[in-house]
Amino acid sequence: MKFRVERDVLAEAVTWVARGVPARPSVPVLAGILINADAEGSITLSAFDYEVSARITVPADVQDAGTVLVLGRLLSDISRNLPAKPVEFSTSGNKVDVTCGSSRFSLMQMPEGDFPTLPTAPEASGTIDGGAFTQAVAQVAIAADRGDTLPILTGVRVEIDGDKMTLLATDRYRLAMRELHWNPAATDANQVLLVPGRTLLDTAKSLGTTGSIDLAFGGAAGGDGLVGFEAGQRRSTTRLLDGEYPKVSSIFPTSSETEVVLATAELVEAVKRVALVAERNTPVRLKFGEGQVTIEAGTGDDAQASEAVEATLTGPDLEIAFNPHFLLDGLGAVGTAYTRISFTQPSRPAVLSGQDEADGDADTSYRYVLMPVRFAS
Known part of the structure; x- marks a missing residue:
C-alpha cells in the first residue's frame, strides 16, 4: 500500500474517526484504525468498538491500493503534530512508514484480519x-x-x-x-x-x-x-x-402560581459569584420578591454571599433552593437573552424556558425542569 494525502485532511479525518477508538479496549485490535486505500483515489478510515462505529472517506493520491490497521490514538497524535506538508504512507514488511517533510515514523501493523466488520447502518429515515x-x-x-x-x-x-x-x-x-x-x-x-x-x-x-x-x-x-x-x-x-x-x-407541571422573567446573563453571573461560598452539595437560595430575586448561599459561621438581580414577578413571592451547578446548566442551555422560571410551590419542580424579549412569550420548545433542594429556613 502507498498513498499521499494532505496533512490537514489526514489530521481532521483521523481525529474524527479516533472518537470510536476506546481508551480501554476489550481486545487489543479494537485500539486500531483501519485504513483502506482505494485505487480510485480515496482512503477510508474506520474504527469500531462493537458499540460505536465511525468511518470517513477523504481524497488521496493512491499509488498502491491496500489495507492496514495501526494504533488509532498514536496515529491521531502523530497526524495532529506533523508539519504542514503532504503526508506519505507506505508499507514495508510488517511496518507502516509515515513520512512528512523530514519527519518519519514507522508504525507496527496490527492484524487487520482480526478487526471486526463494521455494522451496516439502517435504511435512512x-x-x-x-x-x-x-x-x-x-x-x-x-x-x-x-x-x-x-x-x-x-x-x-x-x-x-x-x-x-x-x-x-x-x-x-x-x-x-x-x-x-x-x-x-x-x-x-x-x-x-x-x-x-x-x-x-x-x-x-x-x-x-x-x-x-x-x-x-x-x-x-x-x-x-x-x-x-x-x-x-x-x-x-x-x-x-x-x-x-x-x-x-408527568413531572412537567400543568400550571404555575408564580412566574419570573430575568436577564439570563445577569442571573448566570450572580449565581456563579454567590455559589463560590456554597460548600460541596449545598444549594443556593433564591428569594423572589417584587422587582428582584436575591440569591444567597452560606449559613451560620460559614462564609456567606448574596446578590440581587432585577426580575419581573407575576404571582406570589417565593423562596426556593437549587443545586447551583444544575441551575447553571439549565440557564446555559436555554440560549436566549431572557429566562422564564415557572413555579407551583417551593417543594415542587420549577420549569425554565427561554424568551428573546423581557415582555415576550416563552419558547416552550425547550423546557428544563429542575427539582428544588430542601433547606433549613
Missing part, C-alpha cells in the same frame, strides 16, 4: 438541519445521568411523530426536553428510541457543522438495534440502549 440538531442534543444531554447506577438514564429518549422529533433526558434531579422539526422519509413515521447520551452528543457536535445530517433510526426491530448518522463522507453508528425508559412526562 430522514434528514435534519445539522445546527438545529446539535443545539437540541446539547440542550437535552446535560440532563442525562453520567453514572452507571441506572444505565437506562444515561440515554436520550428520541421520539418520532411525523415531522416532529422530541428529545428527552433525566437524571432524576432535572429533566430536559426539546421539540424540533425534521424531514422524515415517511410522513407517518412513528418511533421511540433510546440513544446513549454521551455518544449522541459527541456525534452531533462532530457532524453539526456539515449542514444536513441523514438519520437512520433502525430501532431494535428494523436495524439490529442501531441508529446511524451520516453527513458528507462521515458515517457513524451506535447501538441503542435496551430497556423501558421511565414515564417522566
Whole structure:
C-alpha cells in the first residue's frame, strides 16, 4: 500500500474517526484504525468498538491500493503534530512508514484480519438541519445521568411523530426536553428510541457543522438495534440502549402560581459569584420578591454571599433552593437573552424556558425542569 494525502485532511479525518477508538479496549485490535486505500483515489478510515462505529472517506493520491490497521490514538497524535506538508504512507514488511517533510515514523501493523466488520447502518429515515440538531442534543444531554447506577438514564429518549422529533433526558434531579422539526422519509413515521447520551452528543457536535445530517433510526426491530448518522463522507453508528425508559412526562407541571422573567446573563453571573461560598452539595437560595430575586448561599459561621438581580414577578413571592451547578446548566442551555422560571410551590419542580424579549412569550420548545433542594429556613 502507498498513498499521499494532505496533512490537514489526514489530521481532521483521523481525529474524527479516533472518537470510536476506546481508551480501554476489550481486545487489543479494537485500539486500531483501519485504513483502506482505494485505487480510485480515496482512503477510508474506520474504527469500531462493537458499540460505536465511525468511518470517513477523504481524497488521496493512491499509488498502491491496500489495507492496514495501526494504533488509532498514536496515529491521531502523530497526524495532529506533523508539519504542514503532504503526508506519505507506505508499507514495508510488517511496518507502516509515515513520512512528512523530514519527519518519519514507522508504525507496527496490527492484524487487520482480526478487526471486526463494521455494522451496516439502517435504511435512512430522514434528514435534519445539522445546527438545529446539535443545539437540541446539547440542550437535552446535560440532563442525562453520567453514572452507571441506572444505565437506562444515561440515554436520550428520541421520539418520532411525523415531522416532529422530541428529545428527552433525566437524571432524576432535572429533566430536559426539546421539540424540533425534521424531514422524515415517511410522513407517518412513528418511533421511540433510546440513544446513549454521551455518544449522541459527541456525534452531533462532530457532524453539526456539515449542514444536513441523514438519520437512520433502525430501532431494535428494523436495524439490529442501531441508529446511524451520516453527513458528507462521515458515517457513524451506535447501538441503542435496551430497556423501558421511565414515564417522566408527568413531572412537567400543568400550571404555575408564580412566574419570573430575568436577564439570563445577569442571573448566570450572580449565581456563579454567590455559589463560590456554597460548600460541596449545598444549594443556593433564591428569594423572589417584587422587582428582584436575591440569591444567597452560606449559613451560620460559614462564609456567606448574596446578590440581587432585577426580575419581573407575576404571582406570589417565593423562596426556593437549587443545586447551583444544575441551575447553571439549565440557564446555559436555554440560549436566549431572557429566562422564564415557572413555579407551583417551593417543594415542587420549577420549569425554565427561554424568551428573546423581557415582555415576550416563552419558547416552550425547550423546557428544563429542575427539582428544588430542601433547606433549613
